[in-house]
Amino acid sequence: SEFQDYDFLQFLGLKKAPSPHRFQPVPRILRKIIRARETAAASGASQDLCYVKELGVRGNLLRLLPDQGFFLNTQKPSQDGSCLQKVLSFNLSAVKEKGKLTMAQLILHLGPRSYHYLQLELVVAVSVVQDRGVWGRSHPKLGRLLVQKSVLGPQGSLQFNLQGVVKDWNRHQLKNLDLYLEILVKEDRYSRVNAQLDNPCNQLMHSLHASLLVVTLNLKHCHPSSRKKR
């Protein structure tokens, strides 16, 4: 039975049966996609398995990679509104399929606490880490800025498409991706928020969960999209 299992798992593209200790949180979008596929399969409707309708990109394999990074400056947040700084680190070595990356989306899950009712305004900035330095000890050397966005009253999770990462991966097939995340609270609101909450930054630091959703298109199974002839 084990031998047959092994053969079948190889057919599924796995070396052995995974044995995770506990399941990672699955974002709503993945649940939505699989539910839609199940419904379509049950009704016998034809499906384009090389296009992810829910994300609007071509692709036949979706991976959610957990962040393996660490926080910087974990002392009390400064009065300039800087809430947290974190190095996000993603292991992309599993993404080695012959094909191309069509999407890389950073998902920041803010945790169960909603910041919506506070009208808290966060500024999220994400940069590429050019040089890690001494891992976990020195401040990394930063490269180009990928995201800078102001979010008013955030709740649930925030998603950011990292188009630059897609281009980089398709050029060099990176094994690791290190990003620098900084979250700031808008200064004019900070004092008001501070008065209402014990320390929103501290809470955010404890509840923040980052992951990277990557979509790949295997050209062996999916032909590149062709333009219709006129």
Added chain:
Amino acid sequence: AAIPIPKGLCRNLCHRHQLFVNFQDLGWHKWVIAPKGFMANYCHGDCPFTMTTYLNSSNYAFMQALMHMADPRVPKAVCIPTKLSPISMLYQDNEKNVILRHYEDMVVDECGCG
């Protein structure tokens, strides 16, 4: 007038049977997040020579059945899947990556003699 078919013959003819694969039975529930299982189905039944043209058969199956009549050393045409469809699976690997992948040819939609 139609020739009456003996009772029970139709039931034994090649057709699709329902089979639900429950991942818990395979111990796969430890790493497959969704679905909990799927309707895989299977094909089973006879492919008699006289019926091959009715049983969604290929030309090859007809020739094989004909050859079996002429020489029993040639095996009979058998009941096989003629149309399959994929399923999507959401699972977690040992690197804590959550993966959504499609697997072709996992569900038997139609059966025939081949």
